[in-house]
Amino acid sequence: MERNYVKNVLKSPRISETPKKVIALGGDGIGPTVVNATINILKGMKIRGLEIKSMPCGEYAIETLGIAFPEETKKAVDNCDAVLFGATHKSAVQVIAYLRWGLGNYANIRPIKYFKGMNTTLKTELVENIDYTFIREGTEGMYAATGKEGKLAKLIGKGIINKSDIEKWTEDAIYAIRITSPKATDRIGRVACEVCMRRKKNGIGKGLLEIVCKPNVLRSQDGMFLKRIKKIARMEYPEIQVETYIVDDFAARLIRFPDYHDTIVIPNMMGDILSDEAAQIVGGLGVSGSGVYGSRIPYFEPTHGSAPDIAGQKIANPTATIISASMMLDYLGYEKESIGLIKAIENTLIGGLDIEKNWKTLPRDAVPPKYQKNGKFGTTDDVANKILEEYKKLDS
Numbered sequence: 001m002e003r004n005y006v007k008n009v010l011k012s013p014r015i016s017e018t019p020k021k022v023i024a025l026g027g028d029g030i031g032p033t034v035v036n037a038t039i040n041i042l043k044g045m046k047i048r049g050l051e052i053k054s055m056p057c058g059e060y061a062i063e064t065l066g067i068a069f070p071e072e073t074k075k076a077v078d079n080c081d082a083v084l085f086g087a088t089h090k091s092a093v094q095v096i097a098y099l100r101w102g103l104g105n106y107a108n109i110r111p112i113k114y115f116k117g118m119n120t121t122l123k124t125e126l127v128e129n130i131d132y133t134f135i136r137e138g139t140e141g142m143y144a145a146t147g148k149e150g151k152l153a154k155l156i157g158k159g160i161i162n163k164s165d166i167e168k169w170t171e172d173a174i175y176a177i178r179i180t181s182p183k184a185t186d187r188i189g190r191v192a193c194e195v196c197m198r199r200k201k202n203g204i205g206k207g208l209l210e211i212v213c214k215p216n217v218l219r220s221q222d223g224m225f226l227k228r229i230k231k232i233a234r235m236e237y238p239e240i241q242v243e244t245y246i247v248d249d250f251a252a253r254l255i256r257f258p259d260y261h262d263t264i265v266i267p268n269m270m271g272d273i274l275s276d277e278a279a280q281i282v283g284g285l286g287v288s289g290s291g292v293y294g295s296r297i298p299y300f301e302p303t304h305g306s307a308p309d310i311a312g313q314k315i316a317n318p319t320a321t322i323i324s325a326s327m328m329l330d331y332l333g334y335e336k337e338s339i340g341l342i343k344a345i346e347n348t349l350i351g352g353l354d355i356e357k358n359w360k361t362l363p364r365d366a367v368p369p370k371y372q373k374n375g376k377f378g379t380t381d382d383v384a385n386k387i388l389e390e391y392k393k394l395d396s
Helices: 002-010 031-044 059-065 071-078 090-102 125-129 163-169 182-201 221-236 247-256 268-281 319-332 335-361 369-373 380-395
Strands: 020-027 050-054 082-087 107-113 131-137 208-213 241-246 263-266 289-293 299-302
Touching (some): 020 071, 020 090, 031 050, 059 090, 071 090, 082 319, 107 268, 107 319, 131 182, 131 268, 182 221, 182 263, 208 221, 208 247, 221 241, 241 247, 247 268, 319 335
Parallel strands (some): 208 241, 208 263
Antiparallel strands (some): 107 131
């Protein structure tokens, strides 16, 4: 029963013939630019039964409607099949808070894949074989302490610390709470096992589950995370090989053994940090998409944030958002289209092997620094149009 539920987390349980409704939330910064470019691709793919509607949120909604997450937008989200999300600034944090905690989307899946031709500083043939996935628990850990931080003096009355601790750390010291529950640990463990099995079945992975945390220091909390997931894998997924790592050692292994990894399950903040590190190995956050699952309404977003320094310039790399859209198509039951979209990205970025010929359709972070400095790279729309063109070639 539990395993069937987890499978439904990763794949829409709805009948494939029914229309799929997607709500697009561009948000702030470069969010609207990359989301709109991705919408144009999805519409150009002419996917039967896929309906996409853009709704306001973020600072633009605050300026025009007086609120970051209007009720009409919220209702649209509550009645759709998936959300394609861009990014929001801090003033609109309630948007992402609702998509994650409000809807109960706890499994943050971040694929790390090298696309041949992409510019990367790690020059080794091993980079070309990188294709692994982070399964990051997204609702607990340090990030669950939002609104639960404060001065140490508050902890004295609760008997958590002594007055002597105040003398050691001073009254200005701030605490935050790190939360890990058995329930959240078990459910992210099962999602990771299902992803691991699926990757092996599809010929991408080798059936290796890597559990990463800090049990040598956080003996009770991360010790629980490690033991419970190991038990789930052993009892429910005997086909899976399990390896365990301390997080600082694993951070080094991502660089030292870049092509070794498969399915990585990891607590919230650690997963946020290490998946960003891994993205740099394959070319940067511009090629790092994600899907966040758990409820019947998952959301899909690039991991790069709003990047206000380049907002409005139409030079942001849309690839991360397009990868996220591919994950969304897979979830909605459009497997063929999802695979085709990734192939179209591959066929576009491979142009980086001949920069002089193809720079006009390559994103800024795919060309060498000299080209970036001289403005020799494609705009957001140039890149998106090229990817759509490559997709249509596959479909013809």
